[in-house]
Amino acid sequence: xxxxxxIPYRVEQVTAAPPRIPEGVRMIQAxxxxxxxxxxxxxxxxxxxxxxxxxxxxLTARIAGGRNFTHDDGGDPERFEDYNGHGTxxxxxxxxxxxxxxxxxxxxxxxxxxxxxxxxxxxxxxYEGIIAGIHYAIDWRGPEGQKTTVISMxxxxxxxxxxxxxxxxxxxxxxxPVICAAGNEGDDAHDTDEFAYPGAYGEVIQVGAxxxxxxxxxxxxxxxxxxxxxxxxxxxxxxLEGKYASLxxxxxxxxxxxxxxxxxxxxxEREFDRELTEAELYAQLVRRTIPLGYPKTAEGNGLLALDIxxxxxxxxxxxxxxxxxxxxRA
Numbered sequence: 001x002x003x004x005x006x007i008p009y010r011v012e013q014v015t016a017a018p019p020r021i022p023e024g025v026r027m028i029q030a031x032x033x034x035x036x037x038x039x040x041x042x043x044x045x046x047x048x049x050x051x052x053x054x055x056x057x058x059l060t061a062r063i064a065g066g067r068n069f070t071h072d073d074g075g076d077p078e079r080f081e082d083y084n085g086h087g088t089x090x091x092x093x094x095x096x097x098x099x100x101x102x103x104x105x106x107x108x109x110x111x112x113x114x115x116x117x118x119x120x121x122x123x124x125x126x127y128e129g130i131i132a133g134i135h136y137a138i139d140w141r142g143p144e145g146q147k148t149t150v151i152s153m154x155x156x157x158x159x160x161x162x163x164x165x166x167x168x169x170x171x172x173x174x175x176x177p178v179i180c181a182a183g184n185e186g187d188d189a190h191d192t193d194e195f196a197y198p199g200a201y202g203e204v205i206q207v208g209a210x211x212x213x214x215x216x217x218x219x220x221x222x223x224x225x226x227x228x229x230x231x232x233x234x235x236x237x238x239x240l241e242g243k244y245a246s247l248x249x250x251x252x253x254x255x256x257x258x259x260x261x262x263x264x265x266x267x268x269e270r271e272f273d274r275e276l277t278e279a280e281l282y283a284q285l286v287r288r289t290i291p292l293g294y295p296k297t298a299e300g301n302g303l304l305a306l307d308i309x310x311x312x313x314x315x316x317x318x319x320x321x322x323x324x325x326x327x328x329r330a
Contacts, residue, residue: 003124004157011085012234012246021105023212024093024231028256029307030107033263040108040262043149045094046137047255048130049087051080051117056088058096058103058238059113064142066115069129083121085240089247090154091115092238093255095262104237104244107259114140114148119155127161130198134167138174149265152258154181154251156196168198172278177285178204179258181250183221194221201225205282208298209233209253216298220250226300227282228289230256260306261285 021031044064051072054063066080073079082088091113096106118133119125130153137148151171171178183196199206199221206225209217209232217232232253239245261281268284269276276284288309289302 004127004130004155012248014239014243014245020101022093022236024235024252024256025105025107027212027231028107028260028304030260030263032307032310033267034109037108037263037266038110039098040095040111040259040266043108043111043262043265044114044142044146045108045111045150045152045258045262046114046116046140046148047087047091047094047258048116048118048133048137048151048153048155049090050084050119050121050123051082051087052091052113052115053082053088053238053240053242054080054115056092056238056242058099059088059091061097062091062095062111062113064112064114064146065140066117067133067136068117069133069136070117070120070125072117072120080115080117082117082240084119084123085245086123086154086247086251087115087117087119089237089239089245090152090251090255093235093252094152094259096238106237107256108262111259111262112146125155127157127159127164130155131161131163131167134171138171138176148176150258150261151176151178152255153178153198154249154254156181156183156199158196160197160200164198165201168201168203172203175275175278177261177278177281179254179261180204180206181254182206182208182223182226184219184249185221195223195225196221199225205257205285206300207250207254207257208300209250210292210303214292214303216292216294217248217250220298222295222297224297226297228257228286228300228302228304229253229292230304257285257304260288260304263306264288
């Protein structure tokens, strides 16, 4: 059986001083929702990846727990340090902390992170490890009874593994949205056969990538299971040795959506005054997308735009007032 791997990605730049709020976080309009969504507080996003630099100043306060399912560090399950950089970068996009004029800020800066290390320092892991990691995230309970509310996976493999599929379905049945990268083997926006698993499963939320000009990334896989797109080129986030890096790939688009679901969950469950099912959370996510004009196989429902509902409401009020004023003048 083949191993499962990181979705291929590019390291564009490593720096010591990135932008305070990365452009990707701004592009999906996350800051506009921070106050109403309590910055994602109360959510736990399980990041299944290469681990995390646990003492990174932007991440250490956000880590609620973790486990190692690889052979790194002798297979010690209690050590989930990142020796690759990918997992640390993804974690930062999800939930890098708000700090006074320092570091970067993630999409949901008060959400917590469950670091599930399923890929080793080379970016490779077994299907058994991925499956065990998903079940661990589902069953995990924090010291105060916290539960995983989102699972984020920027990884993929060529095989449709029955046990992997069952693990994904178990998470969704438990009310946990599973967010997966579409993959970076794209070469034709009209090709509908560019699949990577688990992203290709209908039960997951599969994320493609766009640049900051809202153009589909040339590497972004296209298939009939794409759900939406998010920023995935030149994405700044946390990196190894307390540094920051700009990376590109659908791996970088995925955590934008994972963090966004923490914000959406807080807003929507307050509005409905109850817990929402995974299907209901997905519906609330899709409501916050903008079609870009590409084939559905490339963009799904469109670009994530968290504040779009507020903008529609404002526009509706303006139009309604204009209409009413017009009637009065008549």
